[in-house]
Amino acid sequence: MADHAKLLKMIQSALRQSAEESSLLFNQELAVGDTEVVTRDKAGYLDELEDSAFVVPIESREDYVGNLFMIFSLRDAILMSGILLGIPPARISEKRKLLILEADDVDAFSEIANQIIGSFNSVFQPFLPHKMHLKQLPPNKFVPQMDTVTEEVPIPEGEYVVYKAHVKLGGEEVSRYDILVPSSLANLFENGETGDSDENGDAEAVQDQAESLRRLFPADQEEQPYCAAGEGNGDAGGFTTVLVLDDDEKERERIKGVLLEHGINAVTSSLGADMGRLFENGAIHAVVIGIVKPEEWELSLCSRVMDACGDPRIPIIMCAHQWTRIGVLKAVKSGARDILIKPYDESDLLDKLNKLSCAA
Numbered sequence: 536m537a538d539h540a541k542l543l544k545m546i547q548s549a550l551r552q553s554a555e556e557s558s559l560l561f562n563q564e565l566a567v568g569d570t571e572v573v574t575r576d577k578a579g580y581l582d583e584l585e586d587s588a589f590v591v592p593i594e595s596r597e598d599y600v601g602n603l604f605m606i607f608s609l610r611d612a613i614l615m616s617g618i619l620l621g622i623p624p625a626r627i628s629e630k631r632k633l634l635i636l637e638a639d640d641v642d643a644f645s646e647i648a649n650q651i652i653g654s655f656n657s658v659f660q661p662f663l664p665h666k667m668h669l670k671q672l673p674p675n676k677f678v679p680q681m682d683t684v685t686e687e688v689p690i691p692e693g694e695y696v697v698y699k700a701h702v703k704l705g706g707e708e709v710s711r712y713d714i715l716v717p718s719s720l721a722n723l724f725e726n727g728e729t730g731d732s733d734e735n736g737d738a739e740a741v742q743d744q745a746e747s748l749r750r751l752f753p754a755d756q757e758e759q760p761y762c763a764a765g766e767g768n769g770d771a772g773g774f775t776t777v778l779v780l781d782d783d784e785k786e787r788e789r790i791k792g793v794l795l796e797h798g799i800n801a802v803t804s805s806l807g808a809d810m811g812r813l814f815e816n817g818a819i820h821a822v823v824i825g826i827v828k829p830e831e832w833e834l835s836l837c838s839r840v841m842d843a844c845g846d847p848r849i850p851i852i853m854c855a856h857q858w859t860r861i862g863v864l865k866a867v868k869s870g871a872r873d874i875l876i877k878p879y880d881e882s883d884l885l886d887k888l889n890k891l892s893c894a895a
Contacts, residue, residue, distance in 0.1 A: 539696055542724045543572055545662050546655075546698050546714060553654035553701070553749070555865050557647070561618050561704065568701035576694050584679050585611065587634055590689045591648045592672040598665035601720035604690050605648060609634060609676055609709040615704070615784070616643035636676055645674055650810065650864075658859055663724070696721040738794045774820035776800040778813060780836065781825030781854075786877075790823060793881040799888075806836060810843030821850040821888055825877070828855050829862035837870035850891035854879065 550567045557565045575583070580598055587609035595601050610631045617627035620643050629635070652669050659667060676682075677689035698714040716724070777794055782805050783789045791801040806826070813819070822840050826833040833854075841847045847893060854875040855867045866874055873887045 538726050539572065539721055541662070541720055542696070542716070543698070545724065546570060548703075549651075549655040549658040550700055550722065552653040552658055552860070555656060556650055556861060559861070559868065560647070560650070561615065564703075566703045567658050568703075571699040572784065573697050573699065574694060574718070575697050577690055577692050580690070580695065581684065581696060584677075587673060587678045588689065589636075589644065591645075591674045593652060594670045594672055595720060596668045596670060599663070599667040599723050601717055601723070602691070603669075603717065603720060604713075604715040605651070606689075606711065606713045606715060607644075607863060608709070609678075611704075611709050611711065612636075612644045613640055614646055616640040619643045619647065621872065622671060634678075641674065645671065648674065653860060654695040659724070675756055686695065690750070691717075694718045694833075712858050730879060751797055773887050774799060774863055776802060776818050776820055777888065778819045778822045778840075779803045779807065779825075780806055780822065780840075784826060786825055790825075790884070793884065797885060806833070810839050813844045814845075819844070819849075821891060823850070823852045823854060824871075824882070825854045828857040829853070829866055831858075831865075832863055834869040834871075837866075841870055850888075852884070852891075 547570050547889050548569075550570065554565045554567045562895065584606075588614035589609045591605040591689060593605065595603060599706050604752045611637060613634070614627060617640070620639060622630075630637075630640075649671055652671050656667075656669050659669070672855070682688070695717055696714040698716070700712040700714065702709040702712050777799055779787050779790045779794075779801055781783060781790075781803075787803040791803050794801040802813060802819065806824070824833075824836055824840075826836075837851055837853070840851060847870065850872045852871055852873045852875060853862070853871040854877050855862070856877045859875055860876060863874060872891055875887065
């Protein structure tokens with residue numbers, strides 16, 4: 536077997552990062568052990584596939600072209616999607632036993648897979664001398680001895696480097712989490728040169744993650760838009776008044792000027808303001824919070840805003856100079872509806888307000 540030590544290091548690092556993020560998603564620990572590496576052709580791999588599987592194809596783009604695959608036990612996929620959707624444990628157990636995979640399960644697990652792929656993107660790129668981007672393709676289930684095997688189903692013919700991850704969720708072993716990389720693509724990745732890691736990550740990638748994360752949570756806030764009393768005609772859709780919280784007075788005044796210029800009233804204050812007083816008249820439609828970086832105490836501002844407002848659906852945009860994938864995850868779980876990376880153009884803020892407004 537060819538030595539793919541560098542690719543193994545990349546995958547192991549990505550698995551650790553995705554485990555940290557997934558632990559936050561599931562509210563229980565997802566622990567990653569050592570990864571076993573073997574080579575198998577399609578027939579050899581399918582011979583070992585005894586239980587039903589959930590297959591997630593991933594397209595590798597830019598300078599590293601090809602398709603790789605994440606393959607999970609179907610029962611584990613039902614478990615993880617069920618936890619994320621808040622399904623009662625007894626019902627999850629029944630669905631796992633009977634292999635009941637509903638549309639909501641597929642959607643939820645697809646978003647889980649998207650988060651994992653995002654971790655792989657952020658870890659892989661610094662290791663490689665050229666551009667790469669991984670994108671999820673439509674997933675599918677495969678039941679051995681029942682579903683028909685073709686040249687492309689459940690995976691294409693060929694030789695693969697198989698990375699068998701050993702993962703525990705809440706202390707229980709996940710029965711299958713394999714990453715299959717075609718040997719030709721594995722060689723491309725392996726020949727890349729190690730670069731310097733960028734903790735802040737790509738700006739577009741972390742903002743895309745916020746959009747993906749909002750779909751991960753069965754949020755009551757998505758059922759109907761938040762509207763304070765009164766609707767306006769400003770450039771931010773139905774928003775007439777926006778609360779701007781930032782300890783940087785110049786930044787507060789800059790944002791206030793931008794909003795006023797576009798027909799939107801602005802209430803400004805520091806981060807330590809009395810939220811109850813700010814919401815006394817109930818006329819605030821959205822909140823823009825400026826912080827340095829997403830620390831726990833700063834993210835708790837979302838809870839203070841929602842408590843003072845009395846409605847968890849109020850749109851909150853968090854703005855910081857540095858965002859990591861974990862930071863974005865924590866911000867969205869804290870109640871933020873979107874994020875911005877400072878410094879940002881006024882058009883970026885207005886676009887996000889417009890998207891979140893009642894008229895969007």
